[in-house]
Amino acid sequence: MAIVYATERFILFNRFLIVHFSNGKRKYYDAITLGCEWFRMSNDAFYKRYGFNFCPQEVPGLYEQCRKLVNEGA
Numbered sequence: 001m002a003i004v005y006a007t008e009r010f011i012l013f014n015r016f017l018i019v020h021f022s023n024g025k026r027k028y029y030d031a032i033t034l035g036c037e038w039f040r041m042s043n044d045a046f047y048k049r050y051g052f053n054f055c056p057q058e059v060p061g062l063y064e065q066c067r068k069l070v071n072e073g074a
Helices: 031-040 043-050 062-073
Strands: 006-012 016-021 026-030
Touching: 016 031, 026 031, 031 043, 031 062
Parallel strands: none
Antiparallel strands: 006 016, 016 026
16 A cells, blocks of 8 residues: 655745645645644644644734634634
8 A cells, every 4th residue: 555645835926835745646625624623632643644744923914813713713
């Protein structure tokens, strides 16, 4: 069994994350949803669920926006 890993990540319009995987698959994610999930779980849990590492600070303003959304919902 081959190990599948993320090969590239692109942010599109500061809102969408496109992830390319080693097996040729491509997945699309909402960056705000991922950022909020990132705040709610450990890095290991995030990787286990999504198959790649992510940090909202990579997208300008995303960290602050997600932190505010998560804290308001607490």
